[in-house]
Amino acid sequence: MGADEDLMKTKDAPTTRFGRFGGQFVPETLIQPLKELAEAYLRLKEDADFMGELNSLLADYAGRPTPLYLARALSRELGQKVYLKREDLVHGGAHKLNNVLGQALVAKAIGKTRLIAETGAGQHGVASAMVGANLGLETEVYMGEVDIERQKMNVYRMELLGARVIPVRSGSRTLKDAINEAMRDWAGSYETTHYLMGTVAGPHPYPLMVRELQSVIGTEAREQILAAEGRLPDAVAACVGGGSNAMGIFSGFLKDETRLIAVEAGGRGITSGRKIADHGACLNFGDEGVLHGAMTKILQDPYGQILESYSLAAGLDYPGVGPELAHLAEVGRVTPAVADDETALLGLRRLSVLEGIIPALESSHAVGYALRNPDALGEVSIINLSGRGDKDLATVMEHEGRVGR
Known part of the structure; x- marks a missing residue:
């Protein structure tokens, strides 16, 4: 370089x-x-x-603004109000x-x-x-x-x-x-x-x-939650690979006290906090290094070689993360979290059954995290639903052994 x-x-x-x-x-x-x-x-x-x-x-082709939807059944299951920012409804199915x-x-x-x-x-x-x-x-x-x-x-x-x-x-x-x-x-x-x-x-x-082009998500979400609840959310959660959907919605709340939760891919699971390559959790377990032209947090071995990441969600299968997210996590403004493949599949299945919404496997990491860590979200929260899950059904069916039946 x-x-x-x-x-x-x-x-x-x-x-x-x-x-x-x-x-x-x-x-x-x-x-x-x-x-x-x-x-x-x-x-x-x-x-x-x-x-x-x-x-x-953005309005006439992409279909903005996207709704902020109160997920009533999911909220009842968690015992608190959970809103979904519906980026899955953007033309093409994602943010x-x-x-x-x-x-x-x-x-x-x-x-x-x-x-x-x-x-x-x-x-x-x-x-x-x-x-x-x-x-x-x-x-x-x-x-x-x-x-x-x-x-x-x-x-x-x-x-x-x-x-x-x-x-x-x-x-x-x-x-x-x-x-x-x-x-x-x-x-x-x-x-x-x-x-x-x-x-x-x-x-x-x-x-x-x-980040600035995606900030339309956070601008809309902030206005919508204030209109719906008369207050800001206790937490906003979003999945993170590179981090565009997360930074898009987080940007609307950076100056507030709202907790910003960045849910990374744990892949097949992380044991006892060990650094293993079988995930994409750079904010949680990455080291400082250079990847694709920027200094950021990356997965690397002791010799500085980039490790291969893994996630069932192709969009989170990345051994780095955006540098602004690395900075925000380091200064404590963003809270890193991890959801493994099984947690993501839980999120996909439960949101499908509870709300009639099939989320992308990427977004399912944030939904699954909420299901397993409801106390982290507070009384009112927003999950950024960054995409729809049509694209992932073959992957999920293969994972469940349904292909070829």
Whole structure:
């Protein structure tokens, strides 16, 4: 990796770091496109015409605002009020479109004609394909072979929308490796191509930009809970892989006393707090290191080699976490938590039966955590339901041994 360029530190622009996390640890070839992107985004987000187009698409194409739903049966089971922020109702089935629309409009405004993206669970890839079709931009999506196998429906959706899905066969063949290949592509094609990062990870300006584009979730949720309850929630819980849905909803409550619970993937289970690679719980068990262009918390061995993560939920199968979340956890503003595969499956099954809502396996980690730790949520809480579970039914059926019956 190249030098850490601490760009854009002026009175008009934010720092590239969150405490000691973040920065730009990238090859020299990416410094200029990152600078161009940061300058364009900072300019366009203050432009009334640009924001008008973005807000129009969020309303009329994405379907915002999404409801804040009082989960009555779940609330009765837990003995307290639990609200669900229904990002599963965004067009495409997940929160990903909020970010993708903003980034794609920036790309088009600065003359890019091609989008590339990475995807794990497939939802970011689907959102990228949707916006590529809508805005007339060529779209290619890098996806690990393991994730292609377990997310076949989303692969078909991307292709149906006109995107090309590029299999990644290196490394663990999951999200980490898809990001590697997308960044490698971008380094050689940035003059015509925008890399549409799907989460709050990577080098500046991505963690800042993605969080701000996803902050519509937190802005809406704050207004909605005040209207419904006349008070702020005691807690907000969200699943965390890279962390875009979590930072999106947390951003609405950062200045309040609301407890912010970041539920990471425990994979097949974590025994006695030992650091094992069979999970994706970087906030809980990661060490400081550099991954995909940013200093953050990552899973690594004593020699600094990145460990392979694992989760039944493809979108949480990532050995790092966004640098802002790493900072917020370190200073105590965000509370890290863990839910393993079985806890996530409990969340999926119980929410389906109790509320008639099938959550994505990613979101199911937060639901399952709430079911097993109700005291952590307080009297009134919000769970960010970041996506719907249609994409995961084959995975769940295979896990339950139902395939082939």
